[in-house]
Amino acid sequence: MATSASAVLSKAVKQQYMxxxxxxxVQAMYIxxxxxxxxxxxxxxxxxxxxxxxxDFPEWNFDGSSTxxxxxxxxxxxxxxxxxxxxxxxxxxxxxxLCEVLKYNRKPAETNLRHTCSKVMSMVEGQRPWFGxxxxxxxxxTDGHPFGWPSNGFPGPQGPYxxxxxxxxxYGRDIVEAHYRACLYAGVDICGTNAEVMPAQWEFQVxxxxxxxxxxxxxxxxxxxxxxxxxxxxxxxxxxxxIPGNWNGAGxxxxxxxxxxxxxGGLTAIEEAIERxxxxxxxxxxxxxxxxxxxxxxxxxxxxxxxSIHEFSAxxxxxxxxxxxxxxxGQEKKGYFEDRRPSANCDxxxxxxxxxxxxxxxxxxxxxxxxxx
Amino acid sequence: MESVSGSSQLNKTxxxxxxxxxxxxxxxxxYIxxxxxxxxxxxxxxxxxxxxxxxxxxxxxxxxxxNQKHSDLxxxxxxxxxxxxxxxxxxxxLCEVLKYDRVPAExxxxxSCKKVMEAAEEHCVWFGxxxxxxxxxMDGYPYxxxxxxxxxPQGPYxxxxxxxxxYGRDIMECHYKACLYAGVKICGTNAETMPSQGSSVWEFQVxxxxxxxxxxxxxxxxxxxxxxxxxxxxxxxxxxxxMVGDWNGAGxxxxxxxxxxxxxGGLQYIEQAIEKLSVRHEEHIRVYDPRGGEDNKRRLTGxxxxxxxNKFLSGVADRGASVxxxxxxGHDGCGYFEDRRPSANCDxxxxxxxxxxxxxxxxxxxxI
Numbered sequence: 025m026a027t028s029a030s031a032v033l034s035k036a037v038k039q040q041y042m043x044x045x046x047x048x049x050v051q052a053m054y055i056x057x058x059x060x061x062x063x064x065x066x067x068x069x070x071x072x073x074x075x076x077x078x079x080d081f082p083e084w085n086f087d088g089s090s091t092x093x094x095x096x097x098x099x100x101x102x103x104x105x106x107x108x109x110x111x112x113x114x115x116x117x118x119x120x121x122l123c124e125v126l127k128y129n130r131k132p133a134e135t136n137l138r139h140t141c142s143k144v145m146s147m148v149e150g151q152r153p154w155f156g157x158x159x160x161x162x163x164x165x166t167d168g169h170p171f172g173w174p175s176n177g178f179p180g181p182q183g184p185y186x187x188x189x190x191x192x193x194x195y196g197r198d199i200v201e202a203h204y205r206a207c208l209y210a211g212v213d214i215c216g217t218n219a220e221v222m223p224a225q226w227e228f229q230v231x232x233x234x235x236x237x238x239x240x241x242x243x244x245x246x247x248x249x250x251x252x253x254x255x256x257x258x259x260x261x262x263x264x265x266x267i268p269g270n271w272n273g274a275g276x277x278x279x280x281x282x283x284x285x286x287x288x289g290g291l292t293a294i295e296e297a298i299e300r301x302x303x304x305x306x307x308x309x310x311x312x313x314x315x316x317x318x319x320x321x322x323x324x325x326x327x328x329x330x331x332s333i334h335e336f337s338a339x340x341x342x343x344x345x346x347x348x349x350x351x352x353x354g355q356e357k358k359g360y361f362e363d364r365r366p367s368a369n370c371d372x373x374x375x376x377x378x379x380x381x382x383x384x385x386x387x388x389x390x391x392x393x394x395x396x397x
Numbered sequence: 398m399e400s401v402s403g404s405s406q407l408n409k410t411x412x413x414x415x416x417x418x419x420x421x422x423x424x425x426x427x428y429i430x431x432x433x434x435x436x437x438x439x440x441x442x443x444x445x446x447x448x449x450x451x452x453x454x455x456x457x458x459x460x461x462x463x464n465q466k467h468s469d470l471x472x473x474x475x476x477x478x479x480x481x482x483x484x485x486x487x488x489x490x491l492c493e494v495l496k497y498d499r500v501p502a503e504x505x506x507x508x509s510c511k512k513v514m515e516a517a518e519e520h521c522v523w524f525g526x527x528x529x530x531x532x533x534x535m536d537g538y539p540y541x542x543x544x545x546x547x548x549x550p551q552g553p554y555x556x557x558x559x560x561x562x563x564y565g566r567d568i569m570e571c572h573y574k575a576c577l578y579a580g581v582k583i584c585g586t587n588a589e590t591m592p593s594q595g596s597s598v599w600e601f602q603v604x605x606x607x608x609x610x611x612x613x614x615x616x617x618x619x620x621x622x623x624x625x626x627x628x629x630x631x632x633x634x635x636x637x638x639x640m641v642g643d644w645n646g647a648g649x650x651x652x653x654x655x656x657x658x659x660x661x662g663g664l665q666y667i668e669q670a671i672e673k674l675s676v677r678h679e680e681h682i683r684v685y686d687p688r689g690g691e692d693n694k695r696r697l698t699g700x701x702x703x704x705x706x707n708k709f710l711s712g713v714a715d716r717g718a719s720v721x722x723x724x725x726x727g728h729d730g731c732g733y734f735e736d737r738r739p740s741a742n743c744d745x746x747x748x749x750x751x752x753x754x755x756x757x758x759x760x761x762x763x764x765i
Binding site: 039186194195204252 | 401402403404405410414415416418420423438441442459468469535623624626629631633
């Protein structure tokens with residue numbers, strides 16, 4: 025079976041070392057997004073005190089030429105801590121801290137899309153934008169083949185796997201359970217999990233999170249997933265169409281609401297928002313995967329519960345539409361809506377920012393507006 | 398071992414590390430429901446901010462059906478159990494399924510079963526169901542059988558060469574403990590290996606349960622079985638005849654009694670009930686498996702301790718009968734009777750409802 029060599033190292037031995045007391049020292053693991061806009065990096069330092077929030081962590085730096093973020097000749101980049109979590113791998117008092125990356129000249133790095141997102145969110149704070157994102161992913165062995173699939177072929181066709189139970193239906197549940205608990209421990213707003221339609225494909229949901237928190241919590245949830253998979257010796261892929269053909273792709277359906285939408289008669293605000301989105305389909309498609317729409321082109325075919333990438337559509341309880349209004353929302357005339365277009369490997373900062381720009385800041389046209397701030 | 402799943406080889410010490418992490422008062426609730434096949438179980442999990450004290454604290458949820466036009470289904474929590482996999486304070490919640498228009502889904506037989514049980518409440522009907530199942534490897538072959546053939550016809554009780562009874566017992570033991578932890582009314586287990594055959598059929602019994610509780614507890618016991626087998630990397634099948642030929646099938650013998658049957662002189666009520674069953678044999682056969690009787694045709698042959706599907710037979714201590722009165726009951730003059738017809742993959746809602754309708758309510762289907 026294609027699991028990594030690391031996975032075979034004795035976890036009982038590891039436990040012995042991990043149980044050693046550490047005095048008043050605290051291990052702080054700094055996490056950041058690398059030059060690809062999809063990959064995560066991390067490194068650790070010792071602190072002499074237990075930080076209570078992100079502000080208690082010192083800034084740090086790293087070699088950007090090794091993460092595809094700068095030239096070797098001028099490679100120092102800055103890590104600015106922004107959100108702190110407990111560390112589910114090393115446990116209390118140790119911490120994980122998510123960081124923004126700045127270039128040598130203190131400007132945001134190319135793939136630091138949090139910076140603008142944060143500004144946009146602060147412009148609409150009063151509207152209380154809430155998000156919930158449904159992160160789908162596929163488990164692969166170290167050979168790149170989906171985990172649990174027969175080595176020279178394919179499992180039976182889709183049907184029995186969605187929310188399934190049993191060794192022939194659910195592949196890799198240990199990882200899902202471990203990830204869920206690790207996120208709860210860390211303080212990530214994880215609100216659910218389920219097995220997905222393709223075997224070895226799973227989903228977890230993060231939210232409801234307000235404003236900038238959505239992107240922060242989802243990125244850390246992704247980091248925790250990669251670390252848990254690393255421990256078990258398998259790989260999590262956010263590729264939006266890992267297996268071509270009659271197999272589901274992987275998305276990141278994004279649920280969105282404002283205070284107005286959640287209150288009585290909020291359906292009107294929801295419908296207005298959807299009308300604005302209908303006029304800006306191209307802009308959103310470009311924002312919804314890290315390759316300007318090229319990744320999603322493999323996934324949004326109009327089949328396998330997706331809408332076609334070429335057309336915008338919306339409907340109540342319609343899983344073949346770009347935007348779905350849940351049936352309960354249609355009946356209660358308030359609530360939220362679901363944008364089903366974002367790809368599994370999207371940047372949640374960009375996705376949430378674009379929804380706010382179009383629906384709340386009422387932008388139009390293909391390009392985002394530059395606000396002076 | 399190729400016949401166990403890849404997942405089962407993932408490191409369980411590592412898993413223990415994660416599952417031991419505190420969750421700071423949050424509660425994971427796993428919703429369980431029966432899918433459109435009427436046999437399959439589905440589940441998904443959500444976080445609640447606090448431990449629910451009862452079913453009333455657990456919100457409705459929705460799930461995806463596969464009807465593209467009306468895909469939303471509603472999951473209505475009906476019974477809460479402790480979660481033996483991620484443990485306290487987490488819960489398993491059995492749900493009824495409603496369609497988008499809040500009408501029971503086709504495979505939701507609980508709604509009508511509940512009405513029937515309520516109509517018969519005064520009788521205090523108790524059930525006990527004996528769930529048989531077969532263990533298969535990932536290759537679909539019975540778990541302890543040799544790769545390219547069959548066990549010896551004159552083999553021992555234990556499973557065949559290479560594997561041994563211990564694997565089967567591990568699953569039984571773990572399932573039993575998990576059910577006890579969860580609060581499922583599991584009352585016993587036994588191996589169902591027949592001498593001179595190597596069939597790996599096992600059995601557990603759930604009960605005594607009153608009314609609707611029987612089916613609720615049995616469905617959750619089945620879910621727990623599938624999850625335990627998933628952990629071990631093998632498969633439990635409830636197919637009534639997984640191996641064609643001279644091998645055991647798998648049933649779900651259903652024991653039934655009312656207050657009157659359990660009291661002194663109760664035998665007359667048992668005999669009356671059996672009389673009523675005898676004239677509605679075909680109607681019962683139709684609901685004793687999920688395919689209107691087609692599945693049971695492969696099992697109820699008249700051999701291997703079954704009654705032939707085309708005949709209704711009853712008798713004291715007769716395991717070749719459709720309905721058996723246990724010898725002790727015949728001796729004591731009161732107790733219960735055993736309907737041996739239901740298939741292992743039956744829907745216990747349908748089975749218990751049919752028995753109550755026929756024996757106690759004298760009602761035709763659709764009357765209530």
